[in-house]
Amino acid sequence: MAPKYRLIYFNLRARAEPTRLLFAAAGLQYEDVRIRRDTEWPALKPNTPMGQVPVLEVDGVTICQSNAIARYVAKETGLAGKTNLEQAQVDMLVDGMGDLRGKQAAIRKASEDKKDQCKEELAAFAPNFLRRYEELSGPHAGHLVGDSLTWADLEFYDVMAKVLMYLPGILDNLPKLAKVMDTVPANKGVADWLAKRPETPH
Amino acid sequence: MAPKYKFTYFNMRARGEPTRLIFTAAGVEFEDVRIDFEKWKDLKESAPMGQLPMLEVDGVKICQSMSIARFAAKETGLAGKTNLEQAQADMFVDEISELLPKLAGAVFASDEAVKAEKAKEVDKMIPEKLGRLEKLSGANGHLVGDSLLWCDLVVFNVAFNVENYKPGTLKNYPKLTKVMDTVKANKRIADWIAKRPETKF
Numbered sequence: 001m002a003p004k005y006r007l008i009y010f011n012l013r014a015r016a017e018p019t020r021l022l023f024a025a026a027g028l029q030y031e032d033v034r035i036r037r038d039t040e041w042p043a044l045k046p047n048t049p050m051g052q053v054p055v056l057e058v059d060g061v062t063i064c065q066s067n068a069i070a071r072y073v074a075k076e077t078g079l080a081g082k083t084n085l086e087q088a089q090v091d092m093l094v095d096g097m098g099d100l101r102g103k104q105a106a107i108r109k110a111s112e113d114k115k116d117q118c119k120e121e122l123a124a125f126a127p128n129f130l131r132r133y134e135e136l137s138g139p140h141a142g143h144l145v146g147d148s149l150t151w152a153d154l155e156f157y158d159v160m161a162k163v164l165m166y167l168p169g170i171l172d173n174l175p176k177l178a179k180v181m182d183t184v185p186a187n188k189g190v191a192d193w194l195a196k197r198p199e200t201p202h
Numbered sequence: 203m204a205p206k207y208k209f210t211y212f213n214m215r216a217r218g219e220p221t222r223l224i225f226t227a228a229g230v231e232f233e234d235v236r237i238d239f240e241k242w243k244d245l246k247e248s249a250p251m252g253q254l255p256m257l258e259v260d261g262v263k264i265c266q267s268m269s270i271a272r273f274a275a276k277e278t279g280l281a282g283k284t285n286l287e288q289a290q291a292d293m294f295v296d297e298i299s300e301l302l303p304k305l306a307g308a309v310f311a312s313d314e315a316v317k318a319e320k321a322k323e324v325d326k327m328i329p330e331k332l333g334r335l336e337k338l339s340g341a342n343g344h345l346v347g348d349s350l351l352w353c354d355l356v357v358f359n360v361a362f363n364v365e366n367y368k369p370g371t372l373k374n375y376p377k378l379t380k381v382m383d384t385v386k387a388n389k390r391i392a393d394w395i396a397k398r399p400e401t402k403f
Contacts, residue, residue, distance in 0.1 A: 050297060050334045061286055068292035075285045088264045088273035095266035096251050136250055 005030035005073070008044070009054040010037055012200045013158070015066035016054040019073050021154040021184075024193035026077035034198070067094065074151035081150055089145045090152040093136065100129055101159045107166065108202060119166055126167055130174055137176040142183030149187060157184035162202075207232040207274070211255035212242070214401045215359065216306060217267035218255040221274050223355040226394045228278030236399070268295055268356075275352035282351055290346045291353040294335060298360050301331050305363050309403055328364060332375050339377040343384030350388065358385040363403060 005023070009016035011034040023030045035041055035053070045051050049064040056062070056069045063069050071091070074080035081087035103125050107118040133144075133156075140147040144156060160181060163170065171178040185191050207225065211218030213236040225232040237245065242254065249256050250265040257263070257270045264270050272292070275281040282288035301324075308324045311317035335357065339345045345353050361382055364371050372379050385391055 049293070049338055059286060061290070063286075063289045063293060065293045065296035068289050068296050071292060072285055072289035075288070084273055084276045085260060085262055085264075087276070088269050089262070091269035091272060092250070092264055092266040095269050132251055 003029040003031050004058060005076075006033060006057040007031065007054060007069075008033045008035060008057070010035060010041075011198060012202060013197075014202055017158050018070045018151065018155045019054065019056070019066070020197070021158060021190060021193065022070060022073045022077055022079055022151060024189045025149060025154060025187050026079060027189045028073075028077050067098075070094075070151060070155070079149060079151050079154070081145055081152075086146050086150075089138075090150050093133070093144055093152040094155045096129075096133070097155055097159050100126065100163065104159065104162050104166070122163070122166055126163060126170055130170060130177060134174040134177050137180070141176065142179040144180060149183070153180050153184050154190070156180055205231040205233050206259060207277075208235060208258040209233060209255060209270075210235040210237060210245075210258070212237060212239070213399060214403055215363070215398075216403050217302065219359045220267070220271040220352065220356045221255065221257065222398070223359060223391060223394070224271060224274040224278060224280055224352050226390050227350060227355060227388055228280060229390055230278050268299060271295075271352060271356065280350060280352045280355075282346065287347055287351075291351050294338070294345050294353040295356045297334055298331055298357050301327055302360050302363070305360070305367060306403055309363075309367060324367070328368070328371060329374075332361075332364075332371070332378060336375040336377050339381065341377050341380070343380045345381055350384070354381050354385055355391075358382055 005028075007016060007019060007023075007030055013020075020032060022028075035044060041053075044053075048055050049062055052064055054066055054069055055064045056072065063072060071080065074090075081090040103118070103122045107115055107122060110118045137144050138146060142153075143149065144152040156177070157180065160171070160177075171181065185194060207230070209218070209221055209225075209232050222232075222234060237254075246252050250263050253265055255267050255270055256265050257273065264273060272281065272295075275291075282291045304320070304324050304327055308317060308320040311320050335345070340347070342348060344350065345357060357378070358381065361372055361378065372382060386395070
């Protein structure tokens with residue numbers, strides 16, 4: 001029987017990866033559809049809600065917007081936060097991470113002559129941003145919110161893995177955040193996924 | 203006894219108004235704190251991410267305007283009846299969110315050349331965003347489902363500013379116009395709009 005959830009994206013990590021990490025962490029089956037931008041996307045595009053991917057198809061409904069998808073899957077897998085308040089804390093941390101993600105992605109997207117400038121912008125932005133996140137991180141070691149894995153941890157792991165490529169020592173004096181980077185891949189479902197997921201440029 | 207929820211923002215609608223609309227629509231009391239920029243300088247370090255708006259509840263501070271609004275929606279039963287409905291509401295909120303700061307940029311620019319540049323971007327974005335929402339919206343006066351949800355209020359807030367910026371824009375989007383009308387017809391919202399502080403944005 002086909003899985004209940006069908007995730008459609010390009011063969012990239014990027015905006016779909018947090019959702020894939022959520023499914024993996026929870027051991028929840030889903031169809032991980034990867035389409036070709038050149039041959040398959042043009043036909044699919046007008047049939048998506050807002051002309052974009054990722055989309056998630058479930059129960060005859062198509063959801064778009066990567067954070068809306070991830071939040072939905074987080075709720076379905078019990079990884080959204082245990083109370084409304086905890087969920088709000090998870091949401092706010094994920095929202096904030098959008099800025100960090102943007103600065104990091106800018107490096108990749110920049111033309112060769114602008115890349116150094118973008119790297120400097122990331123280097124200028126990250127320390128203060130992460131200092132605040134260290135302060136906001138909850139008291140339970142290895143988890144940003146509450147006492148168990150949430151979407152916020154997975155999102156953090158996903159973006160920081162990329163940021164650390166440019167700023168390898170940036171978590172050295174931020175022990176709570178550094179611990180999250182250990183806790184996430186210690187989850188068996190995540191570890192298995194990291195080992196087997198397709199290699200993609202980003 | 204002080205209300206359970208303390209909402210702090212500047213004296214403007216902008217990113218803070220959806221949360222005010224949500225509590226208001228649900229008839230839930232909240233402390234509507236409006237501070238000026240001088241006061242903000244003192245407060246900034248104590249805000250979780252150095253930004254407003256901020257919501258304080260049960261000793262916890264929440265920031266990020268749409269995270270706050272979504273929390274308020276869940277507390278007041280305006281988030282959506284199922285996880286899937288909530289995801290559909292989230293979709294509309296995510297899509298329209300980009301338009302508000304772009305609009306603010308065009309409205310508040312002081313330099314004429316900058317203003318014209320920003321207006322060009324906004325004029326391109328409005329039909330893109332509103333067109334997408336119109337296509338997906340329900341036809342019954344609600345974006346999703348059959349009753350008022352927070353996404354209706356978020357979109358109403360942005361559309362209100364769009365109408366101020368270019369009156370008559372919403373006429374081109376009949377389903378969205380119906381959503382606007384449904385929100386305006388809500389008694390608590392109508393009372394709030396009549397009495398809320400007049401602000402430019």
